[in-house]
Amino acid sequence: MALIVQKFGGTSVGSTDKIKAVARRVLDCQQQGNQMVVVLSAMSGETDRLIGLANEIQKIPSLREMDMLLSTGEQVTIALFAMAVKEMGGDAVSLLGDQVRIQTDTMHTKARIKHIDTDRIKKHLDEGRVVTIAGFQGVTDDGDITTLGRGGSDTTAVALAAALKADACEIFTDVDGVFTTDPNICRNARKIDRISYDEMLELASLGAKVLDIRSVGLAKRYGVPLHVRSTFTDNEGTWVVEEEKIMESMLVSGVTYNKNEARITINNVPDQPGVAAKIFLPISDAGIIVDMIIQNTGTRANTTDMTFTVLRNDYERAMKLLKEISSEIGAESVTGDEDIAKVSIVGVGMRNHSGIASTMFQIMAKENINIHMISTSEIKVSCIIDEKYTELAVRALHDAFALDKEPVHEKLPEPDTTQHG
Amino acid sequence: MALIVQKFGGTSVGSTDKIKAVARRVLDCQQQGNQMVVVLSAMSGETDRLIGLANEIQKIPSLREMDMLLSTGEQVTIALFAMAVKEMGGDAVSLLGDQVRIQTDTMHTKARIKHIDTDRIKKHLDEGRVVTIAGFQGVTDDGDITTLGRGGSDTTAVALAAALKADACEIFTDVDGVFTTDPNICRNARKIDRISYDEMLELASLGAKVLDIRSVGLAKRYGVPLHVRSTFTDNEGTWVVEEEKIMESMLVSGVTYNKNEARITINNVPDQPGVAAKIFLPISDAGIIVDMIIQNTGTRANTTDMTFTVLRNDYERAMKLLKEISSEIGAESVTGDEDIAKVSIVGVGMRNHSGIASTMFQIMAKENINIHMISTSEIKVSCIIDEKYTELAVRALHDAFALDKEPVHEKLPEPDTTQHG
Numbered sequence: 001m002a003l004i005v006q007k008f009g010g011t012s013v014g015s016t017d018k019i020k021a022v023a024r025r026v027l028d029c030q031q032q033g034n035q036m037v038v039v040l041s042a043m044s045g046e047t048d049r050l051i052g053l054a055n056e057i058q059k060i061p062s063l064r065e066m067d068m069l070l071s072t073g074e075q076v077t078i079a080l081f082a083m084a085v086k087e088m089g090g091d092a093v094s095l096l097g098d099q100v101r102i103q104t105d106t107m108h109t110k111a112r113i114k115h116i117d118t119d120r121i122k123k124h125l126d127e128g129r130v131v132t133i134a135g136f137q138g139v140t141d142d143g144d145i146t147t148l149g150r151g152g153s154d155t156t157a158v159a160l161a162a163a164l165k166a167d168a169c170e171i172f173t174d175v176d177g178v179f180t181t182d183p184n185i186c187r188n189a190r191k192i193d194r195i196s197y198d199e200m201l202e203l204a205s206l207g208a209k210v211l212d213i214r215s216v217g218l219a220k221r222y223g224v225p226l227h228v229r230s231t232f233t234d235n236e237g238t239w240v241v242e243e244e245k246i247m248e249s250m251l252v253s254g255v256t257y258n259k260n261e262a263r264i265t266i267n268n269v270p271d272q273p274g275v276a277a278k279i280f281l282p283i284s285d286a287g288i289i290v291d292m293i294i295q296n297t298g299t300r301a302n303t304t305d306m307t308f309t310v311l312r313n314d315y316e317r318a319m320k321l322l323k324e325i326s327s328e329i330g331a332e333s334v335t336g337d338e339d340i341a342k343v344s345i346v347g348v349g350m351r352n353h354s355g356i357a358s359t360m361f362q363i364m365a366k367e368n369i370n371i372h373m374i375s376t377s378e379i380k381v382s383c384i385i386d387e388k389y390t391e392l393a394v395r396a397l398h399d400a401f402a403l404d405k406e407p408v409h410e411k412l413p414e415p416d417t418t419q420h421g
Numbered sequence: 422m423a424l425i426v427q428k429f430g431g432t433s434v435g436s437t438d439k440i441k442a443v444a445r446r447v448l449d450c451q452q453q454g455n456q457m458v459v460v461l462s463a464m465s466g467e468t469d470r471l472i473g474l475a476n477e478i479q480k481i482p483s484l485r486e487m488d489m490l491l492s493t494g495e496q497v498t499i500a501l502f503a504m505a506v507k508e509m510g511g512d513a514v515s516l517l518g519d520q521v522r523i524q525t526d527t528m529h530t531k532a533r534i535k536h537i538d539t540d541r542i543k544k545h546l547d548e549g550r551v552v553t554i555a556g557f558q559g560v561t562d563d564g565d566i567t568t569l570g571r572g573g574s575d576t577t578a579v580a581l582a583a584a585l586k587a588d589a590c591e592i593f594t595d596v597d598g599v600f601t602t603d604p605n606i607c608r609n610a611r612k613i614d615r616i617s618y619d620e621m622l623e624l625a626s627l628g629a630k631v632l633d634i635r636s637v638g639l640a641k642r643y644g645v646p647l648h649v650r651s652t653f654t655d656n657e658g659t660w661v662v663e664e665e666k667i668m669e670s671m672l673v674s675g676v677t678y679n680k681n682e683a684r685i686t687i688n689n690v691p692d693q694p695g696v697a698a699k700i701f702l703p704i705s706d707a708g709i710i711v712d713m714i715i716q717n718t719g720t721r722a723n724t725t726d727m728t729f730t731v732l733r734n735d736y737e738r739a740m741k742l743l744k745e746i747s748s749e750i751g752a753e754s755v756t757g758d759e760d761i762a763k764v765s766i767v768g769v770g771m772r773n774h775s776g777i778a779s780t781m782f783q784i785m786a787k788e789n790i791n792i793h794m795i796s797t798s799e800i801k802v803s804c805i806i807d808e809k810y811t812e813l814a815v816r817a818l819h820d821a822f823a824l825d826k827e828p829v830h831e832k833l834p835e836p837d838t839t840q841h842g
Contacts, residue, residue: 016477050497056437058504065507068515069500072493076471079490083479086486094489098519099564143520 002167003035003125007135007157010044011174012231013077016084019043022172022231023084023092026130030090035125037164038132039157040081042073063108067137067147071097074134074153081132092130095120097137097145102156104138104146111138111146113155116163133160151212158215162222169219170227171211177228177238178203178210180403181255185391188404192253193236196243199253200226202346202380206256216240243348251349251356252401257390258342261291262315263372264322268303268332278329279306279322286321288314292342292375292384303332307373309384312338340372341390344382345397357381363400369393423588424456424546428556428578431465432595433652434498437505443593443652444505447551451511456546458585459553460578461502463494484529488558488568492518495555495574502553513551516541518558518566523577525559525567532559532567534576537584554581572633579636583643590640591648591658592632598649598659599624599631601824602676606812609825613674614657617664620674621647623767623801627677637661664769672770672777673822678811679763682712683736684793685743689724689753699750700727700743707742709735713763713796713805724753728794730805733759761793762811765803766818778802784821790814 006026013019022038030036050069054061061069078094085092097104100120104111124131135153138146148155154171161169176191178200183189195203197220204213210228219226219240229237269275276295283290293308310318315338322334350356357374360381364371369392373384385393398404427447434440443459451457471490475482482490499515506513518525521541525532545552556574559567569576575592582590597612599621604610616624618641625634631649640647640661650658690696697716704711714729731739736759743755771777778795781802785792790813794805806814819825 016474020478053437053497053501054504057441057501058508062504062507065500065503065515068503068517069497072496075493075496076474076490079486080474080478082486082489083475083483086483087479094486096489096566145517 001033001035003037003164004029005037005039005157005161005164005166005169006172007039007153007170008041008172008231009153009174010041010047012172013040013081014044016080019077019080020084020088023081023088023090025231027085027088027090030130036130037121037125037160037166038081038130039135039153039160040074040077040132041135041153042070043077046073046076064144067108067111067145070147071134071137071145074136078132078134082130085130085132090130091128092132093124094132094134095124096134097156098139098143100133100160102133102138102159104140104148106140106142106144106146108144108146110149111140113138113148113159116159118163121160121164151214154212154215155218158218158222158224158226161224162218166224168225168227170229171215172229172231173210174231175210176230176233176235178240178254180253181394181398182257185257185394186255186398189398190404190406192238194239194241194245195253196348197240198243198379199346199348200240202344202377203254203256206258206342206344206346206380206382211240250347250403250407251353252345252347252397252403253349254346255394255397255401255403256344256346257394258344259387259390260312261309261340261342261384262312262318262336262338263307263309263340263384264315264318264334264336265305265307266322266326266331266334267305268298268300269306270330271298271302271304275304275329276306279325282321282325283310283318286317288318288321292373292382294373294375298332300332309340309342309373339387340384341387341393342382342384343390343393343397344380345401346380348379350379350381359400360397363396364393367392367396422454422456424458424585425450426458426460426578426582426585426587426590427593428460428574428591429462429593429652430574430595431462431468433593434461434502435465437501440498440501441505441509444502444509444511446652448506448509448511451551457551458542458546458581458587459502459551460556460574460581461495461498461553462556462574463491464498467494467497485565488529488532488566491568492555492558492566495557499553499555503551506551506553511551512549513553514545515553515555516545517555518577519560519564521554523559523580525561525569527561527563527565527567529565529567531570532561534559534569534580537580539584542581542585570635572635575633575636576639579639579643579645579647582645583639587645589646589648591650592636593650593652594631595652596631597651597654597656599661599675601674602815602819603678606678606815607676607819610819611825611827613659615660615662615666616674617769618661619664619800620767620769621661623765623798624675624677627679627763627765627767627801627803632661672774673766673768673818673824674770675767676815676818676822676824677765677767678815679765680808680811681733682730682761682763682805683733683739683757683759684728684730684761684805685736685739685755685757686726686728687743687747687752687755688726689719689721690727691751692719692723692725696725696750697727700746703742703746704731704739707738709739709742713794713803715794715796719753721753730761730763730794760808761805762808762814763803763805764811764814764818765801766822767801769800771800771802780821781818784817785814788813788817 082092226240503513647661
C-alpha cells in the first residue's frame with residue numbers, strides 16, 4: 001500500500017464540476033489500494049477576488065489580515081472536495097493548516113514551514129479516509145494564520161509528502177508534464193519522462209512555470225519523488241527524482257526562456273573598490289531583484305561598465321534610482337533595454353562534457369543572433385539576446401541538441417510509486 | 422471606561438464601503454473612551470453563495486464540511502474590517518472562533534457554546550486594539566470548526582458580552598430598534614425605548630425578526646444589557662433589559678403577527694387515552710414543528726376535534742401524514758387551512774391586570790374578525806384569524822391599546838452604558 005500526496009491547482013478545482021472530477025480521480029486511486037492525501041488550492045479567480053476586496057480597503061494591506069483573508073480560499077475548496085468524495089460513497093475529512101498542524105514562522109504572506117504534525121493525518125488515513133488539506137497556509141506558534149507565498153500549495157504538498165514519508169508527491173497541472181521546451185514555440189517539444197531535481201531547479205528558476213522552485217528544493221532535500229502530470233488525462237507525466245535514478249545520455253535536458261527581464265548598464269564607472277556595493281546596496285534596499293551581473297572594462301581608462309538584469313516590472317524604478325546613484329559615483333551614463341530575453345539550456349550532462357557552452361554560442365551565431373550577456377552554472381548556460389530572436393533561438397537550440405529524440409537510457413525498473421498511475 | 426460588544430449583520434458589512442463605514446463608527450466609539458469588541462457576520466449574499474456551491478455537490482451536505490465551508494464568510498469580513506480600522510489609523514486584530522477560543526459542543530451547523538476564553542481578547546483590548554471576532558462560529562474540543570445556526574452571530578455577540586462582563590451588547594441592524602408593531606402595516610408604530618427580556622423573547626418567538634430568540638435568552642440568563650439599534654443613524658435604539666429597570670404603565674408593549682403558519686384539524690377522533698400521542702409522535706418524528714394545539718369536543722358522541730398549527734412549509738407533508746394517521750385511529754376526516762395568520766399582543770403588564778385578553782377579543786369582534794384559535798401565556802395572547810384580516814387586526818389592536826403614545830414611566834437614571842451612543 002503506497003501513500004500518495006496529490007496536489008491540484010486552482011484551474012483543476014475551478015468549478016464544482018471540476019472538483020467532482022478530481023474527487024472521482026482521487027477515489028479511483030484510493031481504490032487501487034493507496035492512502036490518499038490531497039492538497040488543494042483556492043478555486044481559480046478566488047484569490048484575485050479576495051485581493052481585490054483588500055485593495056478596496058487598504059492601499060498596503062496588513063500582512064496578518066491578508067493571510068486571514070486569503071486562507072479562506074483554500075478552506076472553501078477542501079470543504080467542497082470532502083463533500084464530493086462523500087457524495088460518491090467515499091469517506092473524507094478536510095483539515096486546515098492549523099488543524100494538521102503545519103507550523104510556520106511568523107513571516108506573514110511568505111511564511112516558511114518549520115514543522116508538520118502527522119498524527120492527525122495518519123489517524124484519518126488509517127481509518128480509510130481521503131485526507132484533504134488546505135494548501136498555501138500554516139499557523140504560527142501563537143495560532144495566527146500564515147500563508148506561504150506564491151506557489152505555496154506546491155510547497156505544502158511536498159512538505160507533507162516529506163513529513164509523511166510518502167511514496168510520491170503528484171503535482172497535477174494543466175499540462176502533461178515538463179517539456180524539453182515550450183510547446184507553443186517549438187512544435188516538436190517532447191515531454192520529459194524523468195528529470196533530476198537540479199535540472200528542475202534550474203528550469204524553474206529560469207522561467208518554466210510548471211513547478212514552484214521552492215517546492216523542488218524541498219523535494220530534493222527530502223528525496224521526495226515528484227510527479228508532474230495532467231489533471232485532464234491519465235498519462236504519466238514527468239518524474240522529478242534523484243540524478244542517480246536517471247541514466248540517460250542526454251547532454252542537454254531542456255531549453256527555456258524568460259521575457260520578463262530588462263537589462264541596465266552603467267557606463268564608465270570609476271573603477272574603485274566598493275563601487276559595486278554603492279550600486280547594488282540601494283537597489284536591494286528598494287526591493288529590486290537583480291539576476292545576472294556582468295562587469296566589463298569601460299571605454300575610458302580606469303573605468304568599468306556594469307551591466308545587469310532586473311525584472312521588467314522593476315525596470316523604470318531601477319532606472320530612476322540608478323540615475324541618482326550614477327551621478328553620485330561619477331559614472332558617465334545609464335542605459336537600458338527592455339526588449340531582451342534570456343534563453344537557457346539546462347542539463348546535468350554538462351558536468352561531464354566540456355564544450356556545451358561553445359556549441360550553444362555556435363548555434364546562436366549560425367542564426368545571426370547577437371549575444372549581449374552570458375551566465376553559466378554547473379548545469380546551465382544562459383544568454384541574453386534581443387527579445388525578437390527568442391523563438392528562433394529556442395527552436396535552433398532544441399533542434400541542434402536533438403531534444404525531440406527520446407533519450408537513450410538503460411531501462412530502470414519503474415518506481416513502486418507509479419503503480420497507482 | 423466601558424467595554425462594549427457591537428455586532429453588525431450581513432447587510433451592514435455588505436460591501437467594502439459599508440465595512441469602512443462600520444470601522445469609522447467603531448473607532449469613534451473607541452475614541453470616546455470605550456474598549457471595543459466587534460462581532461461581524463458574513464457579507465450579505467456570501468453565505469447563500471457558499472450554500473449554493475455545496476448544493477451543487479451534495480444533496481444533503483455533510484455537516485462538518487458545511488461548517489468548514491460556511492465559516493469562511495465571517496473570516497473574510499473580519500479580515501477586511503481589521504484592515505479598514507488600520508487604514509484609518511486605528512489598531513485592530515481579527516480572531517476566529519478557534520483563536521478566541523469559543524468552545525462548543527459537536528452539533529455541527531447548530532452548535533451550542535460551552536465556554537469562551539477571554540484572555541486573548543483582554544490582552545488585545547488592554548493594548549488598545551479593536552478586537553473583531555467572527556460571528557456564527559466556534560470550535561469543538563477536537564479543533565473542528567462548528568457554526569451556531571440561524572442568528573448565530575447575535576448569539577456570539579451576547580455570549581462574548583456575558584463572558585467579558587461587558588457593559589453592553591449592541592446589535593446593529595437595518596431598523597431603528599424594536600417597534601410596537603410592524604411599521605409597514607401600522608404607520609404610527611412607535612420605537613420602544615426599553616423592553617424586558619421576557620417581552621422580547623415573546624416578540625422574537627412570535628415572528629419579530631429583529632433579534633434571534635436564542636441570543637435574547639442568553640442575554641436574560643447573564644443579565645447582558647442588549648441595545649438594538651440602526652447601523653445607519655446615531656439614534657438610540659431599543660434597550661432590552663431586566664424588567665425591574667423598566668417602570669412603565671403600559672399593559673401591552675407590542676403587537677406582532679406571523680403569516681408563516683397553517684392550521685390542521687382532525688375531526689371526530691375517538692376520544693381514548695393515548696390518542697394525542699398517536700397523532701403527535703409521528704409528526705414530531707417527521708421533524709414537523711407544531712405550535713398551538715387545541716382540543717375540542719367533536720360533533721359525535723365520544724369523539725374529539727384536534728386542531729393545531731404547523732409551519733406553512735410543512736403543511737403538505739403534515740396533511741399527507743395525518744391522513745394516514747387519521748384512518749389508523751378511526752377519525753372521520755382531516756381538514757386544513759393555509760390562509761391563516763397569528764396575531765399576538767405581548768406585555769409584562771398583563772401579569773398584574775386581568776381582562777387584557779377579553780379586551781383583545783372585543784376589539785377583534787368590533788372589526789368583525791372571527792377568531793379560530795386562542796393561545797395565552799403569562800405575558801401574551803395569540804389569536805389565529807383569517808390571513809386577509811391580519812393588517813386590519815394589527816392596526817385595530819395597536820390603536821386600541823394606544824401603543825403610539827409614549828409610555829408614562831418614572832424617569833430612571835440612564836444606564837452608564839449609554840454614554841458612548
